[in-house]
Amino acid sequence: MTVTGLRCRNCGKHYPIEAVSICEECFGPLEVEYDYEEIKERLSKAEIARRAPTLWRYRELLPVERDESIVDLKAGFTPLHRADNLAEALGLKELYIKNDSVNPTFSFKDRVVSVAVSKAIEFGFDTVGCASTGNLANSVAAHAAKARLNCYIFIPANLNLGKIIQTLAYEPNLIAVEGNYDDVNRLCTEIAGYYNWGFVNINLRPFYSEGSKTLGYEVAEQLGWQAPERAVIPVASGSLLTKIYKGLKELEVLGLIDSADTRITAAQSEGCSPVTTAFRTGEPIKPVKPNTIEKSLAIGNPADGHYALKVIRETRGTAGAASDPEIIEGIKLLARTEGIFTETAGGVVIATLKNLVEAGEIDRDERVVAYITGNGLKTQDVLADYLTKPPVIEAELDAFRQLVEKKQEVVAW
Amino acid sequence: MVTVRLATPLRKFSDGKPEIKVSGSTVREVIENIDREKPGFKERVLENDEIKQFINIFHNNEDVRFKQGLDTPVAEDDVISILPAVSGG
Numbered sequence: 001m002t003v004t005g006l007r008c009r010n011c012g013k014h015y016p017i018e019a020v021s022i023c024e025e026c027f028g029p030l031e032v033e034y035d036y037e038e039i040k041e042r043l044s045k046a047e048i049a050r051r052a053p054t055l056w057r058y059r060e061l062l063p064v065e066r067d068e069s070i071v072d073l074k075a076g077f078t079p080l081h082r083a084d085n086l087a088e089a090l091g092l093k094e095l096y097i098k099n100d101s102v103n104p105t106f107s108f109k110d111r112v113v114s115v116a117v118s119k120a121i122e123f124g125f126d127t128v129g130c131a132s133t134g135n136l137a138n139s140v141a142a143h144a145a146k147a148r149l150n151c152y153i154f155i156p157a158n159l160n161l162g163k164i165i166q167t168l169a170y171e172p173n174l175i176a177v178e179g180n181y182d183d184v185n186r187l188c189t190e191i192a193g194y195y196n197w198g199f200v201n202i203n204l205r206p207f208y209s210e211g212s213k214t215l216g217y218e219v220a221e222q223l224g225w226q227a228p229e230r231a232v233i234p235v236a237s238g239s240l241l242t243k244i245y246k247g248l249k250e251l252e253v254l255g256l257i258d259s260a261d262t263r264i265t266a267a268q269s270e271g272c273s274p275v276t277t278a279f280r281t282g283e284p285i286k287p288v289k290p291n292t293i294e295k296s297l298a299i300g301n302p303a304d305g306h307y308a309l310k311v312i313r314e315t316r317g318t319a320g321a322a323s324d325p326e327i328i329e330g331i332k333l334l335a336r337t338e339g340i341f342t343e344t345a346g347g348v349v350i351a352t353l354k355n356l357v358e359a360g361e362i363d364r365d366e367r368v369v370a371y372i373t374g375n376g377l378k379t380q381d382v383l384a385d386y387l388t389k390p391p392v393i394e395a396e397l398d399a400f401r402q403l404v405e406k407k408q409e410v411v412a413w
Numbered sequence: 414m415v416t417v418r419l420a421t422p423l424r425k426f427s428d429g430k431p432e433i434k435v436s437g438s439t440v441r442e443v444i445e446n447i448d449r450e451k452p453g454f455k456e457r458v459l460e461n462d463e464i465k466q467f468i469n470i471f472h473n474n475e476d477v478r479f480k481q482g483l484d485t486p487v488a489e490d491d492v493i494s495i496l497p498a499v500s501g502g
Contacts, residue, residue, distance in 0.1 A: 238502070
């Protein structure tokens with residue numbers, strides 16, 4: 001057993017391992033603590049290399065006690081692509097794409113949910129649930145189906161159709177709530193106080209969020225046990241960003257990498273950028289009302305915003321934002337240069353990276369990793385109006401020749 | 414009377430009940446009235462007359478930070494929810 005307990009990140013008060021997420025003294029978030037000396041003895045690069053290519057290869061660093069509790073759809077260990085074409089387009093020397101859009105339900109959320117639903121089973125919950133902007137809904141519904149748990153999922157009613165259809169396929173109790181994500185989250189937090197269910201991102205949040213650390217471990221392992229110089233990470237609640245950094249720091253503590261000297265960089269959409277705005281103005285985070293085509297990052301009141309800001313500042317990172325047209329162009333740029341089709345959150349990452357390179361805030365010589373966390377098939381509705389429609393021709397050779405020759409004439413001219 | 418819904422860690426101030434009825438004409442007055450009955454409540458929720466960093470207060474489902482904060486007026490049958498801020502995402 002490598003987990004020692006829970007500790008409040010704000011006031012430091014210790015708690016035993018229970019399905020609680022909030023310090024009763026100060027309401028600060030609780031964080032899982034580990035015995036790193038014990039882990040050091042059990043975990044080596046060679047041992048990790050022998051294990052299956054899923055997030056569970058870092059088993060000792062995840063807060064699940066019993067192997068038989070693990071609900072494993074084989075999430076994790078997704079490809080890290082060297083992205084030379086995109087690097088050239090952006091004027092960077094060395095760029096990698098961590099393509100987490102190829103997880104079992106097509107987003108990084110499978111990492112956090114695999115951990116949270118496994119923990120729900122250990123706690124003896126028969127029902128799991130979540131408040132979601134879409135990707136989490138997909139993942140919780142899938143893992144609950146596999147684990148044969150009851151499932152209640154709450155989403156904003158105006159969500160992308162692709163995400164609603166995918167969720168419905170797993171047959172959870174899906175409830176569409178009028179309002180934005182912050183309304184859904186407020187409602188779910190209230191519901192969690194009335195029902196003894198395992199809400200993955202509410203009362204199971206300390207365990208859930210630990211799953212994101214594996215995105216730090218994997219990138220370091222895939223780079224030959226080195227931290228990147230720069231990581232560009234999409235920010236909604238801020239949890240993913242803080243946990244990728246925690247993951248890198250843990251590898252440093254365990255001696256698996258020399259140093260976690262990564263500049264952590266946040267990417268948000270301009271229509272919902274409370275963390276970037278706070279970073280730029282130096283003021284505390286002010287909640288906003290989201291107004292953007294980017295719905296999966298549209299959290300106006302980010303739960304971990306305060307800690308995300310702290311990490312960005314500590315690591316001498318930065319924070320940027322992208323407008324809606326830039327997000328669309330970001331999706332298209334990644335697709336046409338690297339053959340990777342991402343959802344709007346990935347468009348935010350690529351567009352923000354581009355903006356920060358152009359502004360001189362990211363050095364062209366840095367070794368950069370951009371995190372692509374969701375699949376383009378989920379938000380096709382957003383993109384549809386911005387693509388060139390295919391020409392329609394008769395099923396005749398001449399019709400095709402005419403089309404091609406017309407095109408060539410245009411090019412020649 | 415206003416209905417006040419309390420997050421689990423605050424239910425020690427409501428004898429374990431998830432919601433209580435309280436009088437008051439602003440959010441601040443409601444909090445002060447609970448504190449009068451159950452001393453220590455205000456200190457848990459407010460710091461220097463501001464809502465603590467890790468707490469969100471909603472009035473009729475709207476974050477009071479988007480309204481008039483602690484001075485937000487409340488009327489009969491309104492609902493105030495006091496919830497942890499670190500949730501979701």
